[in-house]
Amino acid sequence: MNEAMLTVAVTGQILIHGPLDLHGEGQAEVQDFLEADVVFGNLEATVETAGAWPTKTKTLHLASPDALISIRELGFHAVTHANNHAFDLGPPGIASTRAAVEAAGLKLAGSGGDIEQAAAPVIVPGPEQSLAIFSVDLGPQPDINYASTERGGIAPLRMKRTVSVPAEEFETLKRIVVTLGDDKRGAARAAVGYDAGERPELEVFGTPVAAGDAIGVRWTADETDMQRLVDGIDAAKAIGDLVAVALHGHHWDSNWKTTPDWLLDLCRGLIDCGADLVLGTGAPVMQPLILYRGRVIIAGLGNFVFHTGRPATYDEKHVDVWRSAAIRLTLADDGTCKRLELLPISVGRPVDHDLPLGPVPLQGSDADDIRERAFGGLSAADRQVVF
Incomplete structure (x- = not known):
């Protein structure tokens, strides 16, 4: 009897303002790579909301509803939303983003009208097994951004x-x-x-x-936040779902390409608690991935779309925000990774005119650099699942 498998594709954060141009050959290659039973990534934006006003005085990232349609056309099934830009327009933005995501044919985890909705996973069914996706934010953020029993916001793991x-x-x-x-x-x-x-x-x-x-x-993680997440993981495992946990945080190392030791410890702890995949975003650059107990930990995947208002600043400071990867995993029914494929990509970036181009594959030495960054710390045994 053949073992049941679930294919899962993930990307870096989707910091998007408007729809993408997906008509090129490169964009088609990315779409082909993202063909999987479950595809998800972190939506680091809030949908434009009439009557709402900014909750911050600095950077806002507001997406049009058409931008979400682009994400669906790329093959995504779900987006995670516990991050620092989800609350850019306060609770009205939380509500309108969920509505626009669902209207685009996507599912959303990590934000909601109260803590129960924000903390709940989205379930994406596969041919034989489903994936429960949880989304939490590690901070630091103002407490007002986090959902409670009385207030909309994002799901915390402070x-x-x-x-x-x-x-x-x-x-x-x-x-x-x-x-x-x-x-x-x-x-x-x-x-x-x-x-x-x-x-x-x-x-x-x-x-x-x-x-x-x-x-x-x-x-250390806030005890209440951690217990809420662990209880959710337990409930998902009890009904037979595989579990993915999406983490977003801004407690970065001074070298953004390096994953802090405490964050890797947190990821390993989540695997011990039942998670089968951990996907991290926050720092806008890609970090190495590791395997732990046969499960993949992607602690920092950088960007997939990055409509920043400061592209020249990143270029001047030589911050590697325009190169990342999409990753496709084949998971066994016990959650262990049997196959790992990586597509180095050139991140979708803002333009002054016309539609911004969607992500395309990297070539040559750029692609080699990303592969080495992703796999450089893997043991020979772990590399056996890399294709």
Whole structure:
């Protein structure tokens, strides 16, 4: 008896404003590569919404409904939406984006009218097995962006940083906080409910600090957010779905091509909790992928479409935002990866006139560079699934 397989294609973030020109041979090659049972990527935009106003004073990324039709025409079945641009127009933008996504024939995970809807996975059926896709944001973001029982927003998996310092430095920092009166002000706010949750022994300018043997840092996920996600994964696995978790975050390493160790630990932990695939976006450049327990962790896939308003700045600073990859996986019924294919791509970029071109395959040394970046850290055993 042949083992059931599910093909899944994923891409980097889709930061899109308007529809794409998909008529070229290169765009057709990308469409062909994305032919899979399930295709999804991160929609880092909010659909234009009449009567809504911006929730920020800096960069907005607003997409037209026609832009979503382009995404569907490329072969996508679903988009994830827990990211820093999903709330650009507040709850009205959250609602209109879901409506426009569904009107375009897509499914949306990661944002909604309340936390229940935002945290729920979308289920995309395959020939014999379905994929449950969860979408969460790691921060840092204002709490207002995150959905609650009373408010629309995005689904959180908030990461908290605790800094450790040796005892002598700890006492110095504590003396500074006491002298400034920050400890008493914080206690007074907590007493009347302004600051909820457990307070650390020492908080310096908003950062928890602990005594330790050396200067260091520890990252932990918010317990409530993590339990919500794990409960969702358990429920999906109980009915036989495979599970993908899409992460979006802005706690980047100083070298954007490097994945922070704590993020890889988080991804491995999600695999241990039942996820079969982890897809990360946030930093606008591609990072290496790894395999863990036979499952693929794509911690940073950069961009797929990148309609930034600052293309010249990225070019001047030599930030590699215009090269990435699409990845197609063949998953066994237990979630392990049996085949991994990668198509290096030139990212769709903004233009001054006409429709921006959709992504096209990279060629030559550019393609070789992306393959090496993606696979450079894989062991010989892990490379056996790469085709």
